[in-house]
Amino acid sequence: MRTVPKPISVDDYRARVRALVPATPVTLLPLEQCVGLVLGDDLVAPVSLPPFDNSAMDGYAVRSVDVADPVVELPVAEDIPAGRTDVVPLRPGTAHRIMTGAPIPPGADAIVKVEDTDGGTERVTIKAQAAPGAHIRRTGEDVAEGATVLRAGTVLGSPQLGLASAIGRAELPVHRPVRVLVLSTGSELVEPGEPLRPGQIYESNSVLLATAVRETGGEATVLRFVPDDVRAFHDTIAGHLDKVDVLVTSGGVSAGAYEVVKDSLDGRGVDFLRVAVQPGGPQGSGVFQGLPVVTLPGNPVSAALSFELFLRPALLAAMGHAVINRPRVKARSGAELRSPLGRRQYRRGFLEGEAVAPVGGPGSHLLAAFASSNCLIEIPEDVDVVAEGDPVTVLVLG
Ligand code: AMP
Ligand code: MG
Numbered sequence: 373m374r375t376v377p378k379p380i381s382v383d384d385y386r387a388r389v390r391a392l393v394p395a396t397p398v399t400l401l402p403l404e405q406c407v408g409l410v411l412g413d414d415l416v417a418p419v420s421l422p423p424f425d426n427s428a429m430d431g432y433a434v435r436s437v438d439v440a441d442p443v444v445e446l447p448v449a450e451d452i453p454a455g456r457t458d459v460v461p462l463r464p465g466t467a468h469r470i471m472t473g474a475p476i477p478p479g480a481d482a483i484v485k486v487e488d489t490d491g492g493t494e495r496v497t498i499k500a501q502a503a504p505g506a507h508i509r510r511t512g513e514d515v516a517e518g519a520t521v522l523r524a525g526t527v528l529g530s531p532q533l534g535l536a537s538a539i540g541r542a543e544l545p546v547h548r549p550v551r552v553l554v555l556s557t558g559s560e561l562v563e564p565g566e567p568l569r570p571g572q573i574y575e576s577n578s579v580l581l582a583t584a585v586r587e588t589g590g591e592a593t594v595l596r597f598v599p600d601d602v603r604a605f606h607d608t609i610a611g612h613l614d615k616v617d618v619l620v621t622s623g624g625v626s627a628g629a630y631e632v633v634k635d636s637l638d639g640r641g642v643d644f645l646r647v648a649v650q651p652g653g654p655q656g657s658g659v660f661q662g663l664p665v666v667t668l669p670g671n672p673v674s675a676a677l678s679f680e681l682f683l684r685p686a687l688l689a690a691m692g693h694a695v696i697n698r699p700r701v702k703a704r705s706g707a708e709l710r711s712p713l714g715r716r717q718y719r720r721g722f723l724e725g726e727a728v729a730p731v732g733g734p735g736s737h738l739l740a741a742f743a744s745s746n747c748l749i750e751i752p753e754d755v756d757v758v759a760e761g762d763p764v765t766v767l768v769l770g
Pocket of ligand 2: 557558559600623624670
């Protein structure tokens with residue numbers, strides 16, 4: 373009697389793939405290469421921000437006691453544009469014209485903004501009083517020298533990289549991008565841009581998967597694709613295995629004949645199994661010649677969803693991310709949905725407010741429907757029908 377092995381659960385398989393991909397080392401990278409990466413060490417400010425007391429306004433630096441009357445006229449003794457480094461002390465009874473960001477001259481304790489004056493350059497008429505400290509940005513008000521401004525584990529986006537620059541950093545220690553080798557398989561595949569013959573289709577998983585890798589902050593090297601030929605498979609990956617952290621393949625893992633990935637890697641460190649998920653049941657993973665390998669099914673939506681469910685969290689975790697899962701929200705299904713018992717189904721949907729409209733059917737070849745969705749509707753293993761209006765869990769993509 374032949375027994376069919378029980379499929380592994382989505383959560384168990386996710387944990388298994390995650391355990392395969394080791395953490396990337398922390399390295400120093402120039403700021404422009406740090407976008408979306410995770411800071412590997414606490415960032416301490418070697419300078420204060422602002423580094424010196426400076427003006428928050430274009431106007432005049434004064435002593436507040438000199439502008440106590442409703443209208444006063446003062447000689448303008450100095451002009452201080454931003455960037456001037458030789459700051460002359462303010463003598464009592466005078467004003468210095470000053471621009472935003474310029475250093476406050478010693479002796480001045482307030483700024484009168486230009487709108488409250490006649491804007492004079494030799495003498496200035498001031499029509500407003502100024503409290504001590506008015507419009508002065510104090511040294512260290514934002515950041516004190518020696519303070520930790522970003523903690524290790526922070527995901528670096530534009531505000532964080534701006535802050536790093538502001539404290540004088542040109543490079544940051546980050547968990548370096550995970551390097552992923554992407555290889556598609558299938559004798560029916562044709563490079564986009566080339567003519568198609570009957571029975572052939574354009575190859576799309578390479579671009580889809582490489583882009584998904586790059587969206588995590590990882591680096592993808594695309595080997596394009598190989599025909600369903602074990603020799604060609606091994607010849608193509610040879611020479612690349614020691615240059616990457618993970619090999620991701622698509623196609624050739626199901627139960628048919630000519631399953632090139634299975635035929636090439638089965639019994640050589642990679643296990644082929646079924647996951648209790650739809651789409652994307654047939655999966656493979658393991659370590660081949662020292663390299664973690666994750667083999668995805670070939671149907672584009674299966675490949676994309678498998679990446680989303682299993683590889684994306686593994687790659688993010690390897691790059692030091694604490695948050696590796698998509699936001700989950702509850703929404704009301706806009707239609708009845710049917711799902712196979714015993715498998716967790718992910719349907720493509722469009723979430724708007726509290727309603728989610730299913731997009732396309734469950735078929736794993738429906739790439740256009742996937743491309744016009746913005747979420748996945750998760751139907752648990754023990755649910756076979758979701759009625760229109762029922763609450764469902766939605767994974768928000770993008
Ligand atoms: P397979 O998993 O190799 O049996 O492929 C399943 C389905 O996905 C078949 O219809 C293939 O033609 C299609 N397919 C496999 N790989 C790709 C690819 N890289 N690009 C587009 N379609 C693919
Ligand atoms: Mg195939």
